[in-house]
Amino acid sequence: MTQNLPGLFTERMKSLLNQEFAAFLASYDQPVTYGLRVNPLKVAREQFLSRSPFALEPVSWCVNGFRYQDQERPGKHPYHAAGLYYLQEPSAMSAAEALDAQPGERILDLCAAPGGKSTQLAAGLNGQGLLVANEIHPVRVKALAENLERCGVKNAVVTNETPEKLQERFPQFFDKILVDAPCSGEGMFRKLPEAIEDWSPDKVTECHLMQQDILDAASAMLKPGGTLVYSTCTFAPLENEQSLVDFLTRHPEFTVVELPEPGWFAPGQPDWANPRCEPLGKTARLWPHLLQGEGHYLAKLQKSHDADSSELPEKRKDKRAAKAKTAPAGRKEALLAWRAFAEEAMPELLAEFADESAFLLFGEQLYYSPLPGFDWDKLKVARVGLHLGTVKKNRLEPAHALALASTPAQAARVASYASDDPQVVRYLKGEALARDGANGWTLVTVDGFSLGWGKQSEGQLKNHYPKGLRWL
Numbered sequence: 508m509t510q511n512l513p514g515l516f517t518e519r520m521k522s523l524l525n526q527e528f529a530a531f532l533a534s535y536d537q538p539v540t541y542g543l544r545v546n547p548l549k550v551a552r553e554q555f556l557s558r559s560p561f562a563l564e565p566v567s568w569c570v571n572g573f574r575y576q577d578q579e580r581p582g583k584h585p586y587h588a589a590g591l592y593y594l595q596e597p598s599a600m601s602a603a604e605a606l607d608a609q610p611g612e613r614i615l616d617l618c619a620a621p622g623g624k625s626t627q628l629a630a631g632l633n634g635q636g637l638l639v640a641n642e643i644h645p646v647r648v649k650a651l652a653e654n655l656e657r658c659g660v661k662n663a664v665v666t667n668e669t670p671e672k673l674q675e676r677f678p679q680f681f682d683k684i685l686v687d688a689p690c691s692g693e694g695m696f697r698k699l700p701e702a703i704e705d706w707s708p709d710k711v712t713e714c715h716l717m718q719q720d721i722l723d724a725a726s727a728m729l730k731p732g733g734t735l736v737y738s739t740c741t742f743a744p745l746e747n748e749q750s751l752v753d754f755l756t757r758h759p760e761f762t763v764v765e766l767p768e769p770g771w772f773a774p775g776q777p778d779w780a781n782p783r784c785e786p787l788g789k790t791a792r793l794w795p796h797l798l799q800g801e802g803h804y805l806a807k808l809q810k811s812h813d814a815d816s817s818e819l820p821e822k823r824k825d826k827r828a829a830k831a832k833t834a835p836a837g838r839k840e841a842l843l844a845w846r847a848f849a850e851e852a853m854p855e856l857l858a859e860f861a862d863e864s865a866f867l868l869f870g871e872q873l874y875y876s877p878l879p880g881f882d883w884d885k886l887k888v889a890r891v892g893l894h895l896g897t898v899k900k901n902r903l904e905p906a907h908a909l910a911l912a913s914t915p916a917q918a919a920r921v922a923s924y925a926s927d928d929p930q931v932v933r934y935l936k937g938e939a940l941a942r943d944g945a946n947g948w949t950l951v952t953v954d955g956f957s958l959g960w961g962k963q964s965e966g967q968l969k970n971h972y973p974k975g976l977r978w979l
């Protein structure tokens with residue numbers, strides 16, 4: 508495919524890489540590397556390996572990451588629908604790994620769709636703390652929400668905002684922020700040849716300017732002492748080393764810090780920015796001719812503990828608290844509907860979702876928020892925490908997200924199937940299944956992992972697998 512590469516791109520890479528250029532160019536004739544990341548919110552790494560239907564080879568920089576051969580098609584396996592893993596190219600696994608999410612933290616993934624890194628960060632949080640996963644593009648945000656649901660994430664808020672708008676709402680709020688920036692995508696030319704069509708020198712410049720705005724907004728939302736990871740999937744120095752130097756010049760409160768295992772990747776290039784900047788040697792370049800993965804860039808920054816930590820103005824805080832107290836119409840009925848559903852179909856959840864102030868009703872949709880009392884009114888929000896269900900005529904119809912975030916042990920009725928049972932594919936295609944059992948909402952599982960809801964009635968399990976997710 509080397510003949511399809513843009514001439515101006517190859518010329519620039521030749522002058523940057525010198526003797527290494529031949530090996531770099533040859534990497535375009537090597538096969539694309541495919542990866543999957545096991546989702547520990549659903550299954551422990553070793554447990555998955557003991558039952559994996561695919562031949563897997565570990566990715567050294569991501570504890571749950573593996574390479575597989577294309578013909579394995581893990582996206583077509585029911586385990587994918589059950590959220591046991593996320594398909595993610597190996598190099599792309601490095602960014603969230605560098606941010607190192609820990610339970611209880613507040614984390615922002617500012618450019619998040621379709622959710623590869625968000626699902627990885629959520630796994631690090633392990634259900635405790637908050638993930639705000641933001642995507643500016645209104646169509647892409649849908650895939651982001653679906654992927655977080657499939658992976659059983661309970662504590663994520665999905666927003667569809669500009670970084671500037673979020674900045675107004677979350678000053679110095681997050682412990683850690685990931686900026687997986689929109690970029691010219693040069694590192695994806697091998698995997699997604701359509702990225703070649705989109706590329707131009709003007710696009711590189713446009714992305715560089717956009718990255719500056721996004722990084723400025725991120726810096727305003729990070730707490731003093733907080734960590735910011737910046738990543739791209741491009742080789743252009745203007746979008747990598749130069750974007751960082753320009754940011755560091757405007758923000759001397761940030762320093763570049765060492766990545767967890769600097770030896771895994773090639774260093775960033777202090778000379779590829781103007782002015783030359785020595786700390787860029789601590790950033791990383793993932794080259795397709797030096798590792799089994801596509802092209803990426805990665806930098807970890809820390810905000811000084813002394814950076815201005817002035818709190819939100821008191822007035823604004825008061826207003827929020829006051830708003831949170833006003834109960835929207837229908838809320839009481841929605842909570843009663845939830846309780847009636849949970850008592851009957853998932854009694855254990857009554858204790859897990861016990862904080863009254865965390866229930867949020869948007870129209871007919873009931874959610875359980877990881878940030879009770881926060882006023883989401885002024886933001887475009889696709890989902891706040893766990894979607895519990897739809898309230899219809901004072902009854903709760905459980906959400907797909909609730910099924911995917913629950914275990915069979917929590918459900919009163921379970922329809923369990925083995926992964927090689929043809930009924931599983933029939934369920935994923937949206938068909939009703941012939942089955943005897945007690946009437947009512949029933950959790951459908953594959954090898955003991957939740958797949959979705961069915962409603963048992965008179966010898967039949969009616970299919971409630973979401974229409975938009977059904978296998979064709």
Ligand SMILES: C[S@@+](CC[C@H](N)C(=O)[O-])C[C@H]1O[C@@H](n2cnc3c(N)ncnc32)[C@H](O)[C@@H]1O
Nearest residue numbers: 618619620621622623624643644670687688689
């Ligand atoms: C590299 S992709 C993110 C991939 C994602 N982090 C993942 O791991 O699945 C960059 C994202 O930034 C979004 N984006 C584009 N312009 C943006 C802007 N001005 N501010 C924030 N995000 C933007 C794009 O729509 C795209 O989804």
